[in-house]
Amino acid sequence: MSIETIAKAIGSILQDTYSRNYGLSKGFNLMEKEIALSSYHLLMRYADNDEDKNEIIATMIHMLSAPFSDHEIDKITQYVREIFFKQYPDEAKRVWLALIKYSNYKKANPSFYRYQDEDSLNKAEENEEKFVQQISSDKNLTLDLSEISLEKSEAYLLARAFVITPYDTDDKDFSNFLNHILPIVIGDLTKVEDYSYNRTRESRKFHHESISDIEQYLANLFLEANFENSKSIFTTLVNSLSGNAQRQRFGRDDLFEFVSTTLDYFVLKLYDNGNLKIDP
Amino acid sequence: MILWNIWLTQDYFEKQNTILTYSAVISKAYQKEEVISYEKWSECQNYYTNPENLDFLYSIPVTLAILALREFSDDISRRTET
Incomplete structure (x- = not known):
């Protein structure tokens, strides 16, 4: 009953x-x-x-x-x-x-x-x-990582799979997935946002809500995961800016925002956790 | 007529009061602030069995059900689950 x-x-x-x-x-x-x-x-x-x-x-x-x-x-x-x-x-x-x-x-x-x-x-x-x-x-x-791309997968569902991925296990599938999907997100953030339903191949696929979830998720991962597991993810995140020398001249630079917001969250969560004993 | 309304109102408040009292017991047990006995859980369950006692805003039958699975796993599966 x-x-x-x-x-x-x-x-x-x-x-x-x-x-x-x-x-x-x-x-x-x-x-x-x-x-x-x-x-x-x-x-x-x-x-x-x-x-x-x-x-x-x-x-x-x-x-x-x-x-x-x-x-x-x-x-x-x-x-x-x-x-x-x-x-x-x-x-x-x-x-x-x-x-x-x-x-x-x-x-x-x-x-x-x-x-x-x-x-x-x-x-x-x-x-x-x-x-x-x-x-x-x-x-x-x-x-099957070859089946995971924005051409073959619906972005909002990939984003949901991203943020439920556990980071404290030894199962390599999870770390392989994270290392595969983060560059996809980073690549997508250099594309133009397109709010119409008629989405062209080149427009942004991940919505703002998904990106915001991923920022929070990554901050928690950096804070809690074993550094051996998070090292490559951290490197991919930070290096994404150096490879993107041609910054957008007009409007927001969403990739830059993504990297800096993620790191901000990480620092804020670290501060809260250390000083206020708030769980991340 | 006026007297009738007063009685109606009193009944209504008494019933709301009972509903809230049950909700408080269930809620405290769910938050692990107080321990709930199997007998008390059964009493709440019996109360909710009558649809008239289920208030859309204040009754918490799902929380009571979760409590059953969490606290009385053996007891309840044996006695009430079918």
Whole structure:
């Protein structure tokens, strides 16, 4: 009964979020939103068969791709990285790998607003759900870095995968992913921002919200990860400016902003942590 | 008529008061400020079983459910989960 209550609440929360909170659902108390979305490790504890585990993984993928507000997504990604990954590393890695695969699917099958009639929209939604179920139940997903690029992956999902990546494990997949994706983000920040829906190949793919999440994430990584693991990431970040001698003459220099904001966060978090004992 | 309204209001406040009292017990247990016994947890659960006692703003049934999984893993899976 308790599991049912939590699952139902999570279902209502995700439904509300995907419909952009247009209808205020009475399926859950708003005060319990964060509590419900950080209970997956408890649900996993009671999942005694593969089917239940796959269902939890599928729900987590839906959660990690949902359009939550900035402060909500910060808490969600922190929960996945710091609590869920520590308690259920194997299942968490499956979520992580599936999210990366999902980013490929979303890139190949862009959003629903492109569909003109209801039938093709329903069919597209059905196919997408089938895909999510399929990747959620696949225990043999592997990391293929050659499939991770802005030409082949949807940027906002890659950014979500980026910020749930754990940095305190010996699993090389995670450090390889981080070392692969950071140069992609840096390269993208030298492109021009384009706010129209008709995005050309050369325009910026990572949105401001994603970049802001990544800045926070990297600051935490520098603060907490073993230096052996973070050294190469730090070097890539700092060196990105020296290779980019031709600075933008007009408007903001977003790459410069990215590097300096990340380092600012790092110093501020270090200061808070040392003096005020505030957790990063 | 006026008297009826007074009774209605009193009932309403009493009920709100009970709802808030249960929420406070659950909330403190969730924050680990106070320990909750299995009996107390069951009492809260029974209270929420009646849909009339579920207030959209002040009831916290999900927190109560999470508490069950966190605190009484063996007890509750044996006695209430199906």
